[in-house]
Amino acid sequence: MSRSYYPRICGCYYTQEVNNRLERTYLPQVKLDAHITIFSTASRTVLKQTFVNRSKDKPLGEIRYAFPLFDGVGVVGFKCEVDDRTIYGLVKEKAEARKAYEEAKAKGEKAALLEQLPDMSDVFTTSVSGVPEGSSVLVTITYVQELKHDAEVDGVRLTIPTHIAPRYGSYPGNSIDSSTVNDSNGISITVDISMVEGVPIKKIISPSHPVEVALGSLSTSTIDEDSSMSKASASLALGTTQLEKDFVLQIVAKDIGIPQAILETHPTLSAQRALMTTLVPKFNLKSAKPxxxxxxxxxxxxxxxxxxxxxxxxxxxxxxxxxxxxxxxxxxxxxxxxxxxxxxxxxxxxxxxxxxxxxxxxxxxxxxxxxxxxxxxxxxxxxxxxxxxxxxxxxxxxxxxxxxxxxxxxxxxxxxxxxxxxxxxxxxxxxxxxxxxxxxxxxxxxxxxxxxxxxxxxxxxxLTPHIKDYQLEVKYEDDTVESVAESLRTRLNFEDLGERNTKKEEARYPLRDKPISLYDPNTKEDKENEDDFMMDLPQLDRPKLMQAPQEIPALFSFNRTSVYLLLSPAASNLKPKSVVLKGTSPQGPLELEIPIQIQEYPDEMIHQLAARKATQELEEGRGWIRNIVTDTGSRVKDKFPAQYEMIQKREAVRLGVEFQVGGKHCSFVAVEANEAEIEEQRKKALEHSINKGNSTGAQDEGNDEWEMVEETRTEESFAPGSEVAVRNKQLV
The missing domain is CATH 3.40.50.410 (von Willebrand factor, type A domain)
Known part of the structure; x- marks a missing residue:
């Protein structure tokens, strides 16, 4: 490893040819605005980046900007506005997204790409093509994250990174000298906090920056709205801050450390549900002497x-x-x-x-x-x-x-x-x-x-004893119990896999009556791409209960841990009642049963947090794939050691695309060609909403209101970064 620091990867720039060589020119103004909405122990952030092409005589072929995000966030929305044209991003496999972007750029179309840097899950880059002279570009990124427990104040801790620290070692790419990009207006930050009704917010402080705090209302509240001690807002006292150190906010609220389990129904994916279990154990086990x-x-x-x-x-x-x-x-x-x-x-x-x-x-x-x-x-x-x-x-x-x-x-x-x-x-x-x-x-x-x-x-x-066998179970209303471990047993249909490969070979090399010539001038090189290789991988059924993290980490007294379950449509007929956490300590068995709260309105925030947690585990070599057991009792990792890494990548891509969450293997691409795909998804979402209404029959008047909200959501749910009525409903 190199024994020197590489410069900070930051700044907004474009490349141009000078004296037969490509040089970078930095745009002088970058405006950043962050609006964060905290729901109990999770948050949604809308980050707006404004770039300006001050050139009067030429358009910019491409501008790029690198920026930091806190590790583990799920980027769930991306859109780009150039003058009066807005293009919306969709999550695609990384290479596919890059290809779509390059094709649009070659045609001179407006396009944008959002990628996570290789081996750096907390650094992202935005690329925008087709920026006319004298115009500004507004890039809006939406991401969700679970908030850390802050032991100092016994509350939750929000961190907004405002710069990318220099890192030791050689970076596998081009870096940018931070000394050239200090002409920034800084960042403005506004935070709205909503706790469960009846859970008052005690205090909000920032150890990093001076802030103004308003208890009882949100920044978006009107004068006529009733105040609530479960709501508050905070903003930078000076309006903006320079990009020199992370912004930290600590929120203290009553009873925020109580374990809870929340079940969410997805608004557009049929019969798809997700469960977030927040564990804050309080136990008095005898301390170890490690x-x-x-x-x-x-x-x-x-x-x-x-x-x-x-x-x-x-x-x-x-x-x-x-x-x-x-x-x-x-x-x-x-x-x-x-x-x-x-x-x-x-x-x-x-x-x-x-x-x-x-x-x-x-x-x-x-x-x-x-x-x-x-x-x-x-x-x-x-x-x-x-x-x-x-x-x-x-x-x-x-x-x-x-x-x-x-x-x-x-x-x-x-x-x-x-x-x-x-x-x-x-x-x-x-x-x-x-x-x-x-x-x-x-x-x-x-x-x-x-x-x-x-x-x-x-x-x-x-000093907490090492407990190695934590398990999560789900209890249903019919008193059946299902463990996550049992749901990891899957059937691999090797006959189907073999038949599929045989048909593929026959299509490529059909049987002939005559011998094949060993020299055919018309023969072209047969290149097999990654998609072909992916087709050869064994097909896995996603578990009925997919847990993230797959292995429940060590639990520590007064330290919050969130565990997610994605309940597949195959479990849609079951009504979860509670979750049960079990383990074995040196002093005896441990058990905690948590009743499940069902969200009144569909949303996708818990789904997105769960999907990001699951894809991150797959990216880091862990996750549900590692523990999948075939019907013969062997693990997939042992049966397919050569293909195991590609299987992990494929499943990470499937999750990212299905739940529209970016990551190492998935990127957001915004191109004009997305419009047709977005419109098709809107139609499917609307059909799902109508079918759901027909299947439930006559409902009370309260549900009539939801049908209108649902219709509004389906029109906007594929316009990332939008704030619709459903978002403002009580999450927890």
Whole structure:
């Protein structure tokens, strides 16, 4: 790996030929506006980017802009407005989307493309073609995300990244020097918060920026609307902020930590439902006595974060219970341990460790995080459960290598990894990805932000016994019970697969009465594309209950975890009543039953969150495919090792396209040719709405109102970013 930082990938630019070479020219103005709507513990963000072509004499063939999003978000809407023309985006397989965009660009048509950067799930690029001279371009992106639990205030935490931090390592693409793109007006941010009616909002604070808060109403509320303590809004006190550090908002509300399960019906996909289960366990299990290894980033990028790093480690050291083993690893381009092996916690070792921490500086060079983690795993005491606490600014590019290594090392359940993002501009893709692969949970701590509560709760999580068998079950109204594990058994029809391949070969090479000539001048090279290869893969039926994350992660007291279930149309005749979480602790069995709340009105937010969680797992080498068991008892991964990666990609694409959620393998493309496809989808949605009304027979007058709302939605549901009446109905 390169031992230098690559520049920030940001800025709006176009390329032009100068002296027989292509050079980049940056557009001087980029305007950003973000409107966030928070529904309890999830949010929907509408991000508007305005670009201006100030040239008076020529159109721009293409402009590009890279921007950050928080890891794990689901991009669910994309549209582009150039002058008086609006084109709407649709999710397609990445190569197909790129092809459609390039074809439209070659024809001189207005087109736009939204892609996730390779190996960086928190960086996206927008490309827009056909921008006339003197015109402006407005790109609107809509994304959804689940909000993190904030241990410091015992509430939810919203993070809006406002710049892309430089990252250590070689990036597999072209980067842009950030020094050329500082002429920005910054970003304006408005946040509307809606909790469940009867759940009052206590306070809203921002540790990163000065904000103005209005309790009791939304920014969109009129004077005549009744105020509610379950609603609030916040905006930047200065109107805008420069793109220099992440925007953080903390929301504290009463009883926000109560476990809940919400069932949502999709507004346009027939008989499709999704369930979001929010788990906030409160249990008093006897604390374990594990080995704890702190892995502290002392690379050059940590120069402004060292005081926060030292403070965090000192809080940890003073809170470790007697009987634990511990050690400290410092890393950068190199790494070193305080001791060759972890030592028992006591006054002498505490004094030695505190003295070592106080000597820290950002003097270890680059950021070779993976090597330090590997070294910590190698020197651990194999007979003890091990907790690795990684403190870093998260600025590396080779993230997938880290995830793959941790997936392998933690699958036994003996090792967990708890990452802490230090300072502003932390790579959420790395921090959150490490937490998922490491079966721990992540925390973010900004400079000058209170950290005692977060560090103590993370340490409490590390001391929680390792429980390896969490399972989720669904209880129905007819008292039947279905487990997610059982739904992963599938039938692979190998006869159909063989017959399909045989027909394909016969079509390509039909039987002949005469021998085939070994030299035929008319023969053309037979190129097989990826679509042909995909057709050869075994066909899998999606489970009746598809869970994301597929393996329920370790649960920690007072730390929120969301688990999603996509209920296929095959389960449409069943009415879920409750979900039951089970597990086994050293002190005995664990069980929690949560009644299901059914949303009054159809929506797709939970579906989109579930689909993004599921596709992200597939992108990172995990997910439901890994645990699929055939009718012969073998796993798909073992039966088809060569094709396994392509099977994962295919299923990620299927989910992305079905639920219109972007990701690593799916992109949003906005071209004029989309209009016919969008119109066809509108017709299907309207037919579904009409058929649904006919099948339910006479309804009360309240449902007449819904039919009108549904019709409105079907007209706008494929115009991403629009806010229709259904969106404003109570989500939870």
């Amino acid at each position: 080995e704890i290894i702190f892995i502290a980033d002392r690379s050059g990028s940590m120069s402004g974060n060292i005081p926060t790093l030292i403070s965090a480690l000192q809080v940890f050291l003073k809170s470790i219970p007697v009987g634990c083993m511990f050690n400290i690893c410092s890393f950068g381009s190199k790494h070193e341990f305080l001791w060759g092996k972890s030592k028992l916690y006591g006054q002498d070792t505490l004094t030695e460790a505190s003295k070592y921490i106080n000597s820290f500086g950002s003097d270890f060079g680059g950021t070779e995080t993976l090597n330090a983690v590997k070294a910590a795993v190698d020197i651990r005491h194999k007979g003890l459960p091990t907790e690795l606490i990684l403190l870093t600014d998260g600025d590396i590019t080779a993230q997938q290598q880290m995830f793959d290594y941790l997936n392998e090392q933690t699958k036994s359940g003996d090792i967990r990894v708890f990452p802490i993002g230090i300072g502003g501009g932390v790579s959420s893709a790395l921090i959150e990805g490490v937490a998922r692969a490491g079966r721990g949970f992540a925390q973010h701590v900004g400079n000058k932000e209170r950290l005692d509560g977060k560090m103590v709760r993370m340490l409490k999580g590390a």
